[in-house]
Amino acid sequence: MESFVIEGGVRLSGTVRVHGAKNAALPILAATLLADGLFVLENVPDLLDIRSMAEILMALGVRVKREGEMLVVDARGLRSNVVPEALMSRMRSSIFLMGPLLARTGEAVLGYPGGCAIGTRPIDLHLEGLKKLGAVIHEYGGTILARAPRLEGTTIVLDYPSVGATENLMMAAALARGTTRIVNAAREPEIQELERFLNAMGARIRGAGTHAIVIEGVERLHPPRPHRVIPDRIVAGTLLAAAAITEGRIVLEDVIPEHLEAVIDAFRKTGARIEVAPDRIAVEGVRPYRAIHRLSTSPHPGFPTDMQPQLLAYLTQAEGTSVLVETVFDGRFRHVPELVKMGADIVVDYHTAVIRGPRRLVGARVRATDLRAGAALVLAGLAAEGVTIVEGAVHIDRGYHRLEETFAALGARIVRTTERPLLAPEGQV
Numbered sequence: 001m002e003s004f005v006i007e008g009g010v011r012l013s014g015t016v017r018v019h020g021a022k023n024a025a026l027p028i029l030a031a032t033l034l035a036d037g038l039f040v041l042e043n044v045p046d047l048l049d050i051r052s053m054a055e056i057l058m059a060l061g062v063r064v065k066r067e068g069e070m071l072v073v074d075a076r077g078l079r080s081n082v083v084p085e086a087l088m089s090r091m092r093s094s095i096f097l098m099g100p101l102l103a104r105t106g107e108a109v110l111g112y113p114g115g116c117a118i119g120t121r122p123i124d125l126h127l128e129g130l131k132k133l134g135a136v137i138h139e140y141g142g143t144i145l146a147r148a149p150r151l152e153g154t155t156i157v158l159d160y161p162s163v164g165a166t167e168n169l170m171m172a173a174a175l176a177r178g179t180t181r182i183v184n185a186a187r188e189p190e191i192q193e194l195e196r197f198l199n200a201m202g203a204r205i206r207g208a209g210t211h212a213i214v215i216e217g218v219e220r221l222h223p224p225r226p227h228r229v230i231p232d233r234i235v236a237g238t239l240l241a242a243a244a245i246t247e248g249r250i251v252l253e254d255v256i257p258e259h260l261e262a263v264i265d266a267f268r269k270t271g272a273r274i275e276v277a278p279d280r281i282a283v284e285g286v287r288p289y290r291a292i293h294r295l296s297t298s299p300h301p302g303f304p305t306d307m308q309p310q311l312l313a314y315l316t317q318a319e320g321t322s323v324l325v326e327t328v329f330d331g332r333f334r335h336v337p338e339l340v341k342m343g344a345d346i347v348v349d350y351h352t353a354v355i356r357g358p359r360r361l362v363g364a365r366v367r368a369t370d371l372r373a374g375a376a377l378v379l380a381g382l383a384a385e386g387v388t389i390v391e392g393a394v395h396i397d398r399g400y401h402r403l404e405e406t407f408a409a410l411g412a413r414i415v416r417t418t419e420r421p422l423l424a425p426e427g428q429v
């Protein structure tokens with residue numbers, strides 16, 4: 001079991017490059033199944049989730065080779081459309097494979113996806129959308145079997161602008177017969193990135209970034225020229241929060257500031273100084289800083305749910321009472337009891353957290369329960385007095401490449417350790 005050990009109280013300073021976006025790279029990896037050929041993907045971060053997706057592709061016969069930040073994917077060997085259950089349950093994004101496999105092979109057999117423990121995460125929108133495209137879907141036991149000799153274009157109205165469902169349906173519809181319209185589509189930057197990638201493969205898609213995406217199906221797709229994955233806006237946001245909470249001063253390089261508008265706006269409201277240039281952001285934390293009266297997470301371009309835990313950790317040190325409402329996922333406040341252990345004053349009522357600050361944070365042993373909750377605990381540790389041990393580094397590794405090295409390079413005192421689980425002394429429970 002790996003943990004991060006952090007000695008808080010250092011103001012971060014320096015320049016840091018932001019790595020490629022996990023959530024853009026994952027659907028792009030799934031999209032390689034749509035064409036017979038060799039793909040070169042650049043700026044693909046070496047993260048656990050990316051490795052899991054690569055393992056799934058390899059189990060289907062695809063060859064994946066990493067060379068630094070580049071992945072070379074040879075999809076010519078695709079020989080199976082059955083995703084092994086053990087791999088499927090590792091992460092939720094494996095559901096993306098359903099659309100491409102169906103479109104390319106006419107059939108897909110998958111288990112139910114796993115992923116972060118952040119509440120109920122159904123896949124009904126994915127399945128309903130694929131059914132509208134003509135797939136016949138049987139579910140039995142833990143297995144989903146989908147069949148469609150050829151998908152047929154249609155209009156799909158999503159009940160909710162789900163990121164994953166929008167991506168899955170875009171990939172499936174790219175090879176369908178006729179035109180598909182996805183109405184109430186997600187508008188996240190990763191959707192636009194997938195549109196760019198698929199169009200470079202020969203797809204005919206427009207409208208990504210708006211509520212309606214139109215896909216004119218084509219007969220065949222081909223690998224594009226080498227594709228560079230966009231920078232990770234959530235990693236950038238997390239680093240920005242780290243500078244702000246430590247009253248530090250850092251420069252983020254290789255970022256797309258437009259992808260971070262809601263995040264920048266929220267931190268500016270508290271008083272943090274943020275300057276934006278076309279591909280860099282300079283952040284300077286100030287003390288004291290103001291609470292945020294009320295902020296709700298929402299689909300893009302709203303404040304991202306993937307930054308809620310980090311913002312919440314930051315607001316424990318703000319002057320006054322903040323209210324954060326989580327509208328995207330249920331059960332996404334699992335970092336709260338851990339922050340309270342460190343001295344924060346937070347009360348959660350269903351979807352709403354009320355944070356009273358500032359309260360002095362003191363180092364403690366805390367546990368990361370999911371990726372972004374883990375990031376929030378690391379941020380709290382950076383600002384706390386004394387030593388914080390964040391258990392469950394494995395969750396954080398799913399989305400941040402060697403986070404401890406990134407922070408150490410900015411001056412933080414943070415190391416990774418391997419610990420055995422502590423056993424209770426004999427006679428005690």
Ligand code: UD1
Pocket residue numbers: 022023024026092093120121122123124125126127160161162163164165186190304305306328329330
């Ligand atoms: C993606 C991101 C994740 C981010 C989330 C919201 C990836 C790999 N992951 O996840 O980091 O937190 O977007 O920005 O890109 N829902 C349904 N039925 C469905 C699908 C979704 O009810 O079939 C609900 C979910 O339970 C959730 C909401 O819709 O409450 C948003 O989920 P969705 O946008 O699909 O998130 P993901 O694609 O899983």
